[in-house]
Amino acid sequence: MQPPKQDRILQAALTTFGQRGFHRATMEDIALSAGVGKGTLYLYFPSKQALLEEIFRTGLEAYTTGLQAIASGPGSAARRLEEMAAFALGFAAANREFAGLVQEGPVGMREEFKRWLWGLRGRILNAVREVAADGVGAGEFRPLDPGLLAHVFLGGIHSLAAAIVWDAARHDPAATARSLVDLILAGARPPGRHAVPGAGAS
Amino acid sequence: MQPPKQDRILQAALTTFGQRGFHRATMEDIALSAGVGKGTLYLYFPSKQALLEEIFRTGLEAYTTGLQAIASGPGSAARRLEEMAAFALGFAAANREFAGLVQEGPVGMREEFKRWLWGLRGRILNAVREVAADGVGAGEFRPLDPGLLAHVFLGGIHSLAAAIVWDAARHDPAATARSLVDLILAGARPPGRHAVPGAGAS
Amino acid sequence: MQPPKQDRILQAALTTFGQRGFHRATMEDIALSAGVGKGTLYLYFPSKQALLEEIFRTGLEAYTTGLQAIASGPGSAARRLEEMAAFALGFAAANREFAGLVQEGPVGMREEFKRWLWGLRGRILNAVREVAADGVGAGEFRPLDPGLLAHVFLGGIHSLAAAIVWDAARHDPAATARSLVDLILAGARPPGRHAVPGAGAS
Amino acid sequence: MQPPKQDRILQAALTTFGQRGFHRATMEDIALSAGVGKGTLYLYFPSKQALLEEIFRTGLEAYTTGLQAIASGPGSAARRLEEMAAFALGFAAANREFAGLVQEGPVGMREEFKRWLWGLRGRILNAVREVAADGVGAGEFRPLDPGLLAHVFLGGIHSLAAAIVWDAARHDPAATARSLVDLILAGARPPGRHAVPGAGAS
DNA sequence: GATGAATGAGCGTTCATTCAT
DNA sequence: TATGAATGAACGCTCATTCAT
Structure with missing residues (x-):
């Protein structure tokens, strides 16, 4: 009862x-879980939708801001990518809980x-793209499509x-991040083997 | 009125x-769109849920089967990855439409x-993992975590x-697939530059 | 498939x-059980209601007619009552099945x-009432309200x-009928004991 | 709006x-008639079924309890029967209204x-049976099947x-009860006339 | 502010009935 | 005559939202 x-x-x-998914969750469930009356919810949020959107907004804003801060921060491109992955x-x-909710997708949200x-x-x-572009500009990365790298990096x-x-297994974010970035930077091919022009289309 | x-x-x-998301879509909407009576839907599918699940099942089965067929088919690991990406x-x-629906996520589905x-x-x-493991085994890829590659590949x-x-823009799946696989195989670093231990902390 | x-x-x-009660039974159930198509039912009966009413009509008509025949037939009043009860x-x-259906009551029937x-x-x-009146007229019964006897007799x-x-136990209709009529004719009091005016207030 | x-x-x-029978009555009808919203019904009763069952339960419990109280109360058997009939x-x-509903029968009720x-x-x-058995035991009634008397009494x-x-005619319960019990106790035969052995099977 | 009883629009589903074959 | 695929009116129930206290 201490937090506002x-x-x-x-x-x-x-x-x-x-726990129940957006549609199966009722305002009564939420009120019960929050220990307030059902009507009280509406003193703070205008609708169930708004509640969901606020959760998304707050959480994703923090996520995005964190990534952007690292992206525009100091360090080599590789270093920043690794930090972003770890973050x-x-x-x-x-x-x-939040991550799971986000994976449920934009259920029933207003088009806006x-x-x-x-x-x-x-x-x-974009944040990733800029880091990639930095890397290319600095000669740290070979010329490549920064957007493509962004998709692979974030998708992964x-x-x-x-x-x-x-x-629900334990993972070590830092170690996983290191491996991920290593794979993307070094590629899957053994060192010394160069791409053969046109090899993909043989 | 020709298709069954x-x-x-x-x-x-x-x-x-x-268009409307699973929960906002009504059986009446669907019946109207199909040009049949509402009750007719229930002659072919026992419930709204079943309708959704049938769509997912059919579509994803085709998708998965296609990928598996390529994965277990002939060709070098690189070649197969490229074909899978293109597919x-x-x-x-x-x-x-189907891809968009899938991105909405498993909304309101039964736990089962x-x-x-x-x-x-x-x-x-797994299909990707096996291709990766093949590549590693054949010396085509350097020793790496096949599971990690699978996440990066599919995530991308x-x-x-x-x-x-x-x-809704036009894309060339084949070309994008080529670039994607090239990036993952060759990595982002310029050729000849080797990973320097601890380089990430420069 | 022999009966019409x-x-x-x-x-x-x-x-x-x-088995299922009128409302829970569907026309499909009936068609299945009859071994005909659903539409065929409507060639013989205009509606589900009509089907129910026809069953009631036929069955109850037979029941009523049987009772009336005995009532207006020969024999002493006591004898006729016994035959009616047995019938x-x-x-x-x-x-x-029919008796059980009738006991479900006039479910959802048209007011008419x-x-x-x-x-x-x-x-x-009325049939019972007439037999009772005969009995009274012939001195076989003491003066009593024939309608009341009809209620007691049929109610029983x-x-x-x-x-x-x-x-679903086995009963012997004839024996039960005999006992029932005996009770009604002879009364519950021991023979020789006469009703004492005001005895009920003892 | 005064009663709860x-x-x-x-x-x-x-x-x-x-008025309409259980199946034809809609929850909307009921809500309208009660002067409340449709949803309100569900705040007090979980389902339409439950509403019906509650009516039956309350009413029949009162009816049964009343009869049982008289049956196990003081007074001669005849006296108690008369009081039960009047009650x-x-x-x-x-x-x-309630009595009419009960006569509709157990429409659409759960087997339980x-x-x-x-x-x-x-x-x-049973209540009636016990009174009858009391009467027999006390010599107030001749030896007879108490169960049979119960059927005749309650059926009547x-x-x-x-x-x-x-x-919808006016009746005088007390008077009718008196006549009913008198008939059952004294029987239909004129006083002094005894049952002739085998007469029923002549 | 806080509450929760009350509301009623909305929807999935059933099933008697129709009608093209 | 016989069929059963198709229909859509009808209804029980849910739950986000309101508002009197």
Whole structure:
């Protein structure tokens, strides 16, 4: 009962949405879990939708901001990628309920909010893209499509995050991040073997 | 009115679920879209849930089977990865509505069906993992964690697929697949530069 | 498949109504049980209601007619009452499904049909009433309200019939009829004891 | 709006079920009649079924308890029978709607509840049976089957009650009860006339 | 502010009935 | 005559939201 009521409600909503899914969760469930009356929810949030959106907004904003801060921070491109990966995986591990909810997808959201989500996704992709472009500019990376690297990097992270959420197994975000970045930087081919032009189309 | 009624209904359901989301779509919407009476839906599918699950089952089974066939087919590991990427991106491009629906996530599905989905996901990851292991065994790839490669590979593909679905822009699956695989195989570092132990902390 | 189709349908409807109750029985159930197509039912009966009413009509008409025949037949009043009781109990025992259905009551019947039923009930009460009046007129019975005797007589029979239907136990209609009539004719008091005016207030 | 809402709803349900029959009555009808919203019904009763069962339970429990109290009370057997008859007929007259509903039969009830009803019926029959057995034991009645007397007694009462419900005519429960019991006690035969052995089978 | 009783729009599902074959 | 695929009106029930206290 110590945290301000608004936070208690958000936490209760997060838990409830996570457990039962957005549509199966009722406002009564949430009120019960928050230890407040049903009507009280509406003093702090105008609707069930708004509750969900607020959770998404707050959580994803923190996630995005964290990634952007690292992206625009100091260090080599490789170093920053590794930090971003560690941050993202650590975020998922530290916020399983939230991560699970996000994986349920943009269920029943207003079109407008879906666009905001898509924009956010773009901001994250952009952050990675810029790091990649930095790397290319600095000669740290070979010339490559920064956008493609962003998809592979983030896609890999989110796939791993999904596994973390589902398996409930312990993972070491830092170690996983190191391996992931190593794979992406060094590639799968053995050192010394060069790509043969046109090899892919043989 | 030519395609058999069951297919008309599935198609209508796919479209309606895709446009409005599972929960907002009503059986009446679907019936209208299929050009049949509401009761007719129940002659072919026992419930709204079943309709959704049938769509997922059919589509994802085809997707998974396609990937598995390539994975266990002939060709070098690199070659197979490229074909799988091309197949996956082509599948998403050719089935935008379905791909979009899948991205909505397992909304409101029975726990049992969620487990089936998760198992399917495992089968797909496994297919990639095996190709990766083949590559490592044949010396085509350096020693690496096949599971990690699977996450990076599939994560990258699904991230690109999401972009394809949203942007409605034209993409060339084959070309994108080539670039993607090239990046993963060769890595982001310039050729000749080797990973320096501890380089990430420069 | 030998009995004419109309009878097969009626029999199937009787069984199905009896097993599931009128509202829970579906026309499909009945068609299945009769071994005909659903549409065929409507060639013989205009509606589900009509099917039920026809069953009631046929069965109750036979019941009523049987009772009336005995009532207006030969024999002493006591003798006729005994025959009527035996007939009624035998009818219930021989037509359990039908008797059970009747005990479910006039479920969902049109007001018009309910009136017909009520009229039928009146005809049966009248038949007994006339026998009672005969008995009084002939000095076989003491002066009494024939209508009251009709209620007691039929009420007793129907209460016993309900027990027969529910218990599925074997009963001997003739013996039960004899006991029933004996009780009603001789009364519960020991022979020789006369009703003492005001005795009830002792 | 004065009686507590639960009672208003029960009353409205009783009336509506009585007028339209259980299956034709809709929850909306009932809500309208009770002057509350449709959803409100579900705050007090979990389902339409439950509403019906509650009506039956409450009413029949009162009826049964009343009869049992008289049966196990003081007084001669004859006296108690008369009081029970008066109570039963008075109950029907005072609760016409309820009595009519009961006569509709156990429509659409769960098998479990039907068994409860049947058990209740057994309790009532038993109450009468015990009074009859008392009478026999005390020499007040001649040796007779108490169960048979119970069927005749209750059957007669319920037949009369049905007439009361349908006719909407004024009846005097006490007087009718007196006549009924007199008939059953003294029998239909003129005083002094004894049953001739074998007469029934002549 | 806080509550929870009350509301009623909305939806999945059933099934008697129709009608093209 | 016989069929059963197709229909859509009808209804029980849920739950987000409101508002009197």
